[in-house]
Ligand SMILES: Nc1ncnc2c1ncn2[C@@H]1O[C@H](COP(=O)(O)OP(=O)(O)O)[C@@H](O)[C@H]1O
């Protein structure tokens with residue numbers, strides 16, 4: 381589904397990724413974990429066409445996507461739910477969903493909106509509320525809902541649990557599992573490594589702009605050395 385090879389990227393003259401290799405197979409949940417500042421967000425932003433790429437290849441559904449504009453990448457079926465949610469605070473819930481809708485992916489706005497509201501009943505209930513009036517957890521649901529409006533084949537979630545209470549985090553992860561069961565492939569970036577490793581199939585640990593470790597999520601979860609080094613356990 382997605383292959384990243386030898387990715388080097390950064391911001392102007394500041395290189396922050398020094399050779400990232402990763403792969404997502406169709407139907408998988410892949411997690412990317414690592415310390416703050418390791419390069420997780422930059423990796424997702426590179427895949428989405430939002431950073432400057434110096435070297436490497438990115439292939440999505442068998443097609444090179446490096447250098448394509450972000451909208452074009454989304455249109456191909458790759459959606460990115462950014463860190464910090466980035467929803468439009470002054471717009472209503474429904475207007476935010478409309479902003480995420482990508483025409484020409486075979487389904488109407490109404491059709492996908494109904495699916496998103498079925499997945500997140502609270503968004504239906506509050507569809508005319510301003511996004512700014514929603515709680516952190518509801519805003520995260522809205523951010524995920526907006527990404528789903530693009531009908532993604534692969535959805536990348538950047539820190540979906542950030543700043544949320546444990547109970548809400550569980551709800552969000554339940555949703556991620558449901559999305560996976562519905563056939564969407566996922567990349568979940570998390571500082572909350574333990575939770576992400578519980579639900580993921582495969583894991584990459586990024587350290588200072590490089591993939592330092594990769595493996596089956598349960599192997600990474602249960603490796604005591606990795607726990608000590610990366611999971612803060
Ligand atoms: N817009 C930017 N301009 C310059 N440097 C940035 C920018 N965004 C992130 N960085 C730097 O890139 C590195 C990786 O950051 P980031 O990808 O956000 O890490 P993570 O998501 O793992 O916390 C950090 O050193 C960070 O300071």
Ligand SMILES: [Mg+2]
Pocket residue numbers: 420421422463538539
């Ligand atoms: Mg980040």
